[in-house]
Amino acid sequence: MSDIRTAIVSTAHRPDSQSLRVSQVLKDEFLQGNADIIDLYADALPMWDGVTAATDNVSKTLQTIDQADALIFVIPEWHGMAPAGLKNLLLWCGAQQQMAHKPVLLVGISAAVGGAFVIAEVRSSGYKNTRLVFTPEHLILRGVGDLWKEEGSASGEEYLSKRTRFAVEQLLDYATALKPIRSKLVAAQAEFGNGMS
Numbered sequence: 001m002s003d004i005r006t007a008i009v010s011t012a013h014r015p016d017s018q019s020l021r022v023s024q025v026l027k028d029e030f031l032q033g034n035a036d037i038i039d040l041y042a043d044a045l046p047m048w049d050g051v052t053a054a055t056d057n058v059s060k061t062l063q064t065i066d067q068a069d070a071l072i073f074v075i076p077e078w079h080g081m082a083p084a085g086l087k088n089l090l091l092w093c094g095a096q097q098q099m100a101h102k103p104v105l106l107v108g109i110s111a112a113v114g115g116a117f118v119i120a121e122v123r124s125s126g127y128k129n130t131r132l133v134f135t136p137e138h139l140i141l142r143g144v145g146d147l148w149k150e151e152g153s154a155s156g157e158e159y160l161s162k163r164t165r166f167a168v169e170q171l172l173d174y175a176t177a178l179k180p181i182r183s184k185l186v187a188a189q190a191e192f193g194n195g196m197s
């Protein structure tokens, strides 16, 4: 059993989301139940405005992320975009160190044939001050309504399952490699609280 702690963030802040269902499948089927799930609908965070104090949900969420060695962001494509709740979480983290130098596996979700936009969007932003580290592998789960419902029920399911095992294994390998040097990396950036623009 790996000593790597993984936090899965279901970034869909709407009820009955596929993102939450997929997050549960990732935890149960691909991480042997060894993960925390952060549900940005059930544990909604207030919109960051720089004035409002952190709520219990904010503190609990950042604590779960702080305790994790590896992160998975499950991101639905909404109007071609990542949900605002994900950006809001990144704002609450800001230049604090809960995410710094932790590997993140991105999982794009679409009921149809979308999902690539959110991968491109999130890969191009959000890491500057959080210092999170996107793994080179990502997943795009299309036709998600039929995926992993029943064994063999969705076409391509076998391939996607194999690909998901590969991506999760890679995430855990990155986490294992980064864990021993993380405190050094965090200490070294003390002089440079923000990434360069």
Ligand SMILES: Cc1cc2nc3c(=O)[nH]c(=O)nc-3n(C[C@H](O)[C@H](O)[C@H](O)COP(=O)(O)O)c2cc1C
Residues within 6 Å of the ligand: 012, 014, 016, 017, 018, 019, 020, 076, 077, 078, 079, 080, 081, 109, 110, 111, 112, 113, 114, 115, 144
């Ligand atoms: C507000 C909204 C906008 C959406 N826009 C897109 C889109 O641009 N591309 C797409 O492939 N699916 C889109 N969908 C459908 C999603 O793929 C579908 O809801 C899927 O289940 C997303 O995951 P979720 O259930 O976690 O929200 C949209 C859904 C919502 C609720």
